[in-house]
Amino acid sequence: MDELLKILASNALESRETIARMLNLSVEEVQARIAEYERAGIIRGYQAILNEDQLDLDKVTAVIEVKVTPQREGGFDRIAERISRFPEVRSAYLMSGAYDLLLFVEGRNLREVAAFVSEKLAPLEGVLSTATHFMLKTYKRLGVLMHPETPDERLAVSP
């Protein structure tokens, strides 16, 4: 992967000046390349990584395994894209193995998610079955540990 993308993927707020220094590029070049990635749709957005457990939100997340029948034209994509359009679905992946789609679905409470599954998702044509698991606690998201890191224990001066 392009080093520029690696830097942005680990800290999208890194200043363009610093990125330019790190990559031996000019600031203009960095800006132009980022703009190009955005235009090409390779960079799809920038978000903060929240530790939601600390926010006491009225929110539950369910991980839902879905078995579907691929459609005649469009295979899995048509049904998957249709499901992905529901705002409740935060992430959706096509999987190999015992089921086909893996969804991360958010709602205010268990009842809301259950209603989504039974009223929206399960009745869709092509959906064969679903299995819903509720998430209890987040330890790590997007490569970031949610618990405070251990402080730097190195001596302040060493040879």
Place this chain on the structure above:
Amino acid sequence: MNASLSLRDRLARQVRDIPRSGIRDFFDIVSTMRDVISLSIGEPDFDTPWHVREYTVFALERGATHYTSNLGYLELRRALSRYVARQFGAEYNPETEILVTVGVSEALDLALRALLNPGDEVLYHEPCYVSYRALVLFAHGVPVAVETRAEDGFRLTRAMLEARVTPRTKVLLLNFPNNPTGAVMSRQDLEEIAAFVREHDLLVITDDIYAELTYDQPHTSIVSLPGMRDRTILLHGFSKAWAMTGFRLGYACAPAELTEAMMKIHQYTMLCASSLSQKAALEALSRPEQDVAEMVEEYRRRRNFIASALADLGLPCTRPLGAFYAFPNISRFGLSSKDFALRLLREENVAAVPGTAFGECGEGFLRCAYATSMDKLKEAMERLARFVQRLERERR
């Protein structure tokens, strides 16, 4: 007891006469201060790769808590032999030519003690790692420093060595990539040194502890040059490339007679390196490419950042090509290295080690370690910029 002799007078001369390390003096001052951003730390800021730590816990549960063979676990020496062949380009027999030690620190001590008779001279290049001179003296040898210069990119040349070699010279001690300058030696540079070594029939100790941490060209070790393996002790360890400083694990590779001699000292003084650390090292060797590559990539970005930031401040700095140190020249402000470092510390809470801690020829330089997070590096460079502006105003 003879009351007229103080305890100090009774110390062994070669111990008493060695001054305290400049690093320790500086540490004592830094440790009285709070909220210091430290560019004086000679160890990685990365955590030891998790699989290594996890495996060490497993090894502890499995009971790897006994003495090991004096040379170290054979399984580890076999893995080292494979790694060394790939990384350094020299073959060593794991049964007889590899000794696992308590860090490169112990290996250095063993190598010098195994080779030196009182009065034997050791050629080494300054600025350099703080231990070399003291270790030569502890081993009753005579340290002979050769000064490398910024104009040459702090590389060593044959001419410099020819000027200091004598009939008593026995050993040449090398360290590239270099602490504190970040200098590296190309194959061509080393060929010249190897020719000098062969002609004067010297032995070589090469401290290649930063071998993996090069940013523009892969490391070449002098052991890979013709005729060198059989007169060289190669030292390497896990502290730097794997961020395993606290494990205290290193090793020496050398022809069997030399390994046997070092082992003789090691078996009586240390018995063996820590069993758990040896297990950790074995696990570290299971996937070196991934672990090390990620860290090297990050160090390279920081190197680029700090080199560019120092240039913007008008502090001339030989481009660091390896290790994780930049060694800018700060002499234009008319302050000694020590005064510059002390004022930078007091006025801006940034700690960087005065160049003189690494030899007298480090006067006029400052060692800035970039083994610290980008956020801290950025902040440190901003503070350094403010400090430099203040010094410039004062001089007007």
